[in-house]
Amino acid sequence: MTQFSDLNLDPKVLKAILEAGYETPTPIQAGAIPPALEGRDVLGIAQTGTGKTASFTLPMIHMLGRGRARARMPRSLVLAPTRELAAQVAANFDTYAKHTKLTKALLIGGVSFKEQDALIDKGVDVLIATPGRLLDHFERGKLLLTGVQVMVVDEADRMLDMGFIPDIERIFSLTPFTRQTLFFSATMAPEIERITNTFLSNPARIEVARAATTGENIKQGVIMFKPSRKDREGSEKRALLRRVIEGETELTNAIIFCNRKMDVDVVAKSLKKAGLNAEPIHGDLDQAQRTRTLDGFREGRVTFLVASDVAARGLDIPAVSHVINYDVPSHAEDYVHRIGRTGRAGRKGTTVMICAAKDEKNLAAIESLVQSEIPRLEGSAQPAETAPAAEPAHADAAPAPAAEQAEDKPKRSRTRRRTRSTEAETAEAAPQTAPEAQAQPEPAKQAEPEPAAEATAKAEPAPAQAEEPAAEPRKPASRGRGRGSRGQKAQETAAPAAEEAPAPEAPAAAPAPAATQDPEDKPRQRGRGKGGREPSVVGLGEDVPSFIALSFAERRAS
């Protein structure tokens, strides 16, 4: 097998690699580094978690070490879609360039121009940038890119999603025609294909297997969620999230993805109230806080990272045991990216997604993308220890028809039994991850956040029923980024949502009368898919009586 020492890298680079504890390149590294060293263009099709970053930083450092700087012009440029990703590339560069005299500047938004300007004036070898800030510098006349010999585009498909392609084309046009281009994308969308045809010349094409899509090391599950009442959707969903967290015995840390920034804030607040160590991260938070939170999560000081899709791709966060999708992502691709944050480097990972009725279409799209059915987990199971004795099992489940409830004691106890047996199922499913999780000692010297894990486990089990008693809406800390109006609006909408959270759901059991059955409570016959069991149903719990399902199906048909 190829070793780094076989790749003819500059001894200074090799030394840094070995000091970082690596000997064997990953497939993308073994594939991309040799042609890059020959000066060829490279088209790398790979996801994060495959060692992609080093596959361009290593040859870049090697080649810069050979040549000579001309008149303080940057000789190399790396473009990344998000600030965090750019910062991560910069850190990677520092690691491997530490025995060289090469210098770099990190040009990203959200921080002042002052330091960046100073570095540019002084002259640097490498620019690592997000497109917007780079062009900003250029337009202010501070930057000449005519000395760029190597240009790297990282996560090109994400740049496409974010509308950066025009910027990228413009930047390409500002660099010399003779530059070498290293271009990375997780997928080859037609638009990406077009760009590569235009700006790459006879590239070496290296493709490595998609990471997570079918990853057997990631245990997936989805919980179908239906609020008892529409106005309780938010609070009940957060309560469900907390139960999911409590139910995951092997959880050491987790990223919780929400689709909206506002929900990121509300959910993070809710978890904190429940005594969990959670922090939000999304694009409206100021950069200093984003950095702090991410560092804290990497170092184990933060156990739960509640995130928008800012964290879905690219970020290298080692050792995440769980990814929880609080919302079903509306682009199926994003699901793959999100769950790819766990189960990395061959480790075991677990992912759980909460799916509301309105998300079933998106769920179906995800399942067709990953070409498998995501196992349904029992969402309404109340942990026995936390379920108050007074509270029958259906507290959080879909309301049953009133008639059935009112007089039918036996059915209730049947329901309780049912719940217990589902607990047993989950309980026996969980430990499976244990043995292998420990089996493979981590060679890299990344800090394992295991103290935090213990803290979490012990964290007060938040009385199952208590929805954050007085959750104030979090102020979207969007100040200073010129989005005042948007941020404020978010705050306004956040406020009622959190405040009206029903006080400790004392009367939670009070079921909505059958007559008011929410028309949106769709029958669960869709999305059950092939492996699904027939909804042959007992009245309560999250199963919907089949006659209701039928009538709705008929209605839908007509």
Added chain:
DNA sequence: AAAAAAT
């Protein structure tokens, strides 16, 4: 429909 990124 939303998030990200330049201000």
